[in-house]
Amino acid sequence: MPDIKDLTLEEKAYLLSGKSYWEIIGVDRIDLKSIIVTDGPHGIRKSQNISSTDFNANKSEIAICYPTASALACSFNTDLIYQMGEYLGEACQAMNVRVLLGPGNNIKRTPLCGRNFEYFSEDPYLASKMATAEIMGIQSKGVGSSLKHFVANNQERRRNTINAIIDERTLREIYLAAFEEPVKIGKPWTIMGAYNRVNGLYMCENPYFLRDILRDEWGYEGVILTDWTATDQAHVSIRNGLDLEMPTSGDVGPRKIIKAAKDREFMKEVDRAAENVINLLTKAEETKVETSYDLDAHHQKAREIAHECIVLLKNNENTLPISPEKYNSVAIIGKFAKEPRYQGGGSSHINSYRVDTVFEEFTALSDIEIKYADGYSLKTDITEEEIIFEAVNVAKPADIVLLFVGLPDVYETEGIDRKHLDMPPNHIELINRVTTYHDNVVLIISAGSVVKIPYLDRVNAVMNGWLTGEAGAGAIVDGLLGIINPSGKLSESFITDEIYDPSMGNYPGNYEVLYDEGIYVGYRYHDKAGSRLQFEFGFGLSYTQFKYSDIEISNTRIHDTGTVDVKMTITNTGNVSGKEIVQLYVSELNPIVDRPDKELKGFSKIELQAGESKNISFTLDKRSFAYYNVDIKDWHVNSGIFRILIGKSSRDIVLETDIEVISSNPVYEVTQDKIYVKRVEFIETNRIHRNTSMETIKDHLIGKRIYKMIMKQVNEELAVDEVISDKEYKMLNPEMMITMINEMPLRSFVNATGGDAMTDGNLRILILLLNLTRPDTILGKILGIFSRKK
Secondary structure, eight states: OOOGGGSSSHHHHHTTBSSSEEOOOOOOGTTOOOOOEEEOOOSSSBBTTTTTTOOOOOOOOEEEOOOOHHHHHGGOOOOHHHHHHHHHHHHHTTTOEEEEOOOOOOOOSSSTTTTTTGGSSSSSHHHHHHHHHHHHHHTTTTOOEEEEEEEOOOSTTTTTOOEEEOOHHHHIITTTHHHHHHIIIOOOSSEEEEEEEEEEEGGOOOOOIIIIIIIITTOOOOOEETTTOOOOOOHHHHHHHHOBSEEEEOTTHHHHHHHHSSSHHHHHHHHHHHHHHHHHHHHHHHOOOOOOOHHHHHHHHHHHHHHHHTTTEEEEGOOOOOOOOOSSSSEEEEEEGOOOOOOSTTTOOOBSOOOHHHHHHHHOOOOSSEEEEEEOOSSSSSSSSSHHHHHHHHHTOOOOOEEEEOGGGGGGGGTOOSSSSSHHHHHHHHHHHHHHSOOOEEEEEEESOOOTTGGGOOSSSEOOOOOOOOHHHHHHHHTTSSSSSOOOSSSSSSESSGGTTTTSSSSSOOSEOOOTTOOOTTTHHHHHOOOOEEEOTOOOBBBEEEEEEEEEEEEEEEEEOOOOOEEEEEOOOOSEEEEEEEEEEEEEOOOOOOOOOEEEEEEEEEOOTTTTTEEEEEOOHHHHHHHETTTTTTEESEEEEEEEEEEEEETTTEEEEEEEEEESSSSSSSOOOOTTTEEEEEEEOOOOOOOOOOOTTSSSSHHHHHHHHHHHHHHHHHHHHOOTTTOOOOOOOOOHHHHHHHHHHTHHHTTTTSSSOOHHHHHHHHHHHHHHTTTTTTHHHHHHHHHHHH
């Protein structure tokens, strides 16, 4: 491996910035090779022009699109997620991709986050297990992963500038907890820092998180890199624990690093970062193999994975599965049945190998008579009477109606948060009309996150198909026909209304967003507040039934330095085989600090033949009973009685037993107030600075001219009538692109363009002029008068 001493200062500096948009630079002089990285996390979005520095060069190579993280977590199957990681790693090797940018593991603080489809869960325990499995699967094939977005990137709105104010206990128990095991056990080759600030500092220059927690406390030894264009000042980030800014900033970042390297202490940080990048490049080269992969086999694996992600939410009177013995005719209604929504929008969008459709799969697998109608248009969310009328007429004579509804691409995508949890108006009206004229209707939902399900009491069955990837339609049909038995359970709570969003009143914020709900995220909040839910966390039905019995524990009294085994028996009491997800929650009966009613601390997915029984075992340790104590700055167990709960969901607890846990470090008084560790006061004023967003200056006398110039260029790009094939995808939809421009900080003129659009010096002059001519300044008022006269 090359020695850091062999590199010049300039070589070290350039090693800490990308080579292009998708390459990490090497050093040719010492045969340190550059490597390719690319977006994931549920597929490989490798650009066809890998050396380009142009973000819009987004046509990507063909790859398999697997289910998104929101679907994967509903499988509760870490072995399955590991296998998907293996398949992703194998494909990366074949495509010469050395680091796959995933998994995404941010907690779903609010169901309105537009990128929730890319994240696993509202629960940190479940999220941590899923992420760890995917990381280890990918890296088992000699390919690196990139755990992202560290940390608290829980909204898309103003993600480049928002300051998340989070107390220490909440950080530890919810947001950091999701990352801790993936870092310590998964050991990802890279970790991606988030765009946002936390407690005043940008994540990519926040020493408390990058150095104190990741390096010193968790022992992380890999590369910490930025999310794309998340760097403010490269030398400041390197000084505070970052290793690599991505993508390249041209000469901008390296020159700042070289200038700052006159300071000996800073030079030590440069050497530390450069050595980490060298280690990554060396490992990537040593584990590289020449190989190929079977796209058809990977497509089939994608279908098998999707099988376990589908969640059956309702099934009155065994409406499902569909069989010729029950039904002679089926009406398939909904454009999604022929043009499926199977993945999210934005940087994770895959140029899929082969996209199955429900209509084709149903036709191939069943002899039942099928009639089809569009039901709605995908080009608008306005109800079109002719389309609805046709759908009702197709539905009326059928024995059973399958309505395929959900969220189109524009309703949930990276870069934009959702405005509400409703389906489009034309989907809602379709459900209304069809259920008015037919009493045997099944809803099949395609969405990446929580949706309000209209007219739930008027349908006999609901199947949540999530965004289950390119083979998801086939998996859904397999479930509808009973070829497989649905076994997924919800990894997030389905609320009935936005008023039950735990972050309501503290989201999205303006310059700051206060996480005032604290540890009460998801079911933790809903249990405490008694929220009305459509379906609770952990809920999911099967075509069979399961009986839980015979709970026992290895000891009724333990010290927190020990462990306890929990055993129980599960029996399939139905007539068909199936898989059940057994969930273990822990509740402290007499806590000395405010604690949730229960918290997930274990789960197990098990397959049982009809009539079969099996024993399941869980092992609980100190962390299973602990809360984070801000006084002692460590995890702490209060001596007392804890209740171990075994459930089919968070609100369907069927077995319980108590255990006494004795603390090895008794604490009798605990701080109840929220403590903010390492918080830097950040007060946004009218003063314009390098991190001021474009939307802030668009009405400014000078700023609006710059804004109009940029938006004119954007609109020209969006107006280009490109001829593209069905397999090609223009990554940035108009709303997403305009929103990203609006929320872009001024520093992006320099960093994101490598100084081509504007130098640092020019940016300083621009900011000076903008501040001198603000509407609240004397000069600004005078110029405003002349401007209005013109």
